[in-house]
Amino acid sequence: MARKLKGIAAAPGVAIAPVVHFHPTLDHIPTWKVGPDAVEGERQRFASAVQEVTASLVGIQRELASSIGSHEARIYDAQLAILHDQRFGHDVEQEVRQHGVNLEVALQRVIARYEAVFTAMENPAMRERAADLRDIGRQLVGALTATERGKYTANGRDYLFVADEFLPSDAGLLDRDHLRGIVTAHGGKYSHGAILARSMGIPAVVGVEPIVLDSTTGVEAIVDGDAGIVILDPTPEQRAEYERTMRDQRAVERRVAEVRFQPSVTSDGTRVQLQANVEGVRDLDSLETDAISGIGLFRTEFAFMERRQFPTEDEQVAMYRRAMEGAKGKPVTFRTLDVGGDKPLGYFRMPDERNPVLGWRGIRLALDWPDILYTQMRAILRASALGHARILLPMVTTRSEVVRCREVLDQLKADLRANSVPHDREIEFGVMVEVPVLVSVLSDLLPLVDFVSVGTNDLVQYLLAVDRDNQRVAKMYDPFHPGVLRVLQQIAAAATAADKPASICGEIAGDHWFTPLLLGMGFRELSMAPVFLPRVKLMLRSFTLTECADLAARAIACPSTAAVRKLVKEEIEVRWTRLLGAAEERRQ
């Protein structure tokens, strides 16, 4: 029977395909019966998962030992000891054998038993072992799931990825050829999972009731990423209606796409730089470089998150070079590692924080572990010899952070020069404006940098005190809040006064309803997921700068978010509808 579920529209488009419920944690694991003749198979799966996790831990340990010292790297000894504990292996095997359960279930049960014992101990050091156990369990299940991933593609047929959440580290493991849609229980429109879905051009709905999603594997579903609706087991009528919608959408997309290679200018001739946000070198394969003026944001952390250990300096150089080759000589803005918050790094031990989004993330973490920053900046510098690279620092809060990073950069450049290693001596250096306090000191900071890039995803979250990842407050996360618009205008004004370029690389840069407002405030560089580029270009080509300035001034003066939205509807959406109509008439 058809069931309609309401969630948050996270990535546009409609998809129809069978569901595969993906279980990446120890709490949600696949379950099946294992007869006596299949026990040996489970034993072998265990052995190879142990081997894989060991290799990963040893790799991390080696990496840490060379970057921060062998003492700290020994924190992984406890996990390796558990992994190779004979008793542990024996107990897991016995669980499979005696109870006829698959390896994942056996692991879950044995770890729960051990954990109960450790947690009850008085000695705090022993109690901590419980966390190591859980972590080992997660890694083993992760290794098993990754090797089993083939079956989640519905045997090479199209599928919908359904899970509690969609993490950046999952992206590298998907069968992208057959992935049609994403549905998750957690997350918001501005979560990194949603950002990734948009950059892959995959429709997504997040924040859907998890209980309903359980045990849905194999059921056909419709994902409506525009309305935030999922229909499980649709009726033939619902299916037919959505198939019509999909045909209409494809027709609109074709019409909008015609504008891609036309000049990026307002109707009265002001040039606007449209750039691409990319999450990894694989995004560059499909990038139409003629349609963009460069890569405005390369989120380097995604490549780090897909791996099982830190990439070495040489591996990073290779990656950054590939990015620059992919950009065909156009500038590439490499943002240094922005982990922490909702972007954990599986192999880097981060503390459990009450408020991770207000905690140890971005440049804060990198400055505490300078080797990470040194290695990355050196790698970017070495790659910069190939063309036009720029360095961008995430989550900057204070002037001292910028000064410190600039010193590191100068020191690295001097070092490279002394060793005759080619690099761009004038490499541009910029900061993200995403921590609100930076806005009020921006004019003091601008002389220290070559450019700024506004990370509205975080800026809005901090300005409104609304977690971008929390579906319960997702409705309150509204970048059309007039307070947000006023802050954006302040940034544009400060950058213009200092004659320093300011781009926007948060998601609103790709939201065509925002385009005239951002131009009207004074922004001339917008960096977005490539999928949004045609819409933004079509929009900006149909407004004069004077119209944009007028609209921005009126929006900023609005007393409420509702009033801004009304203005957008009456002045921008209406124009858009007319534009699409005109394009249709031209075709006929």
Ligand code: PEP
């Ligand atoms: C932002 O915060 O707007 C941004 C571009 O960075 P991220 O989404 O990766 O936090």
Ligand code: MG
């Ligand atoms: Mg950010």
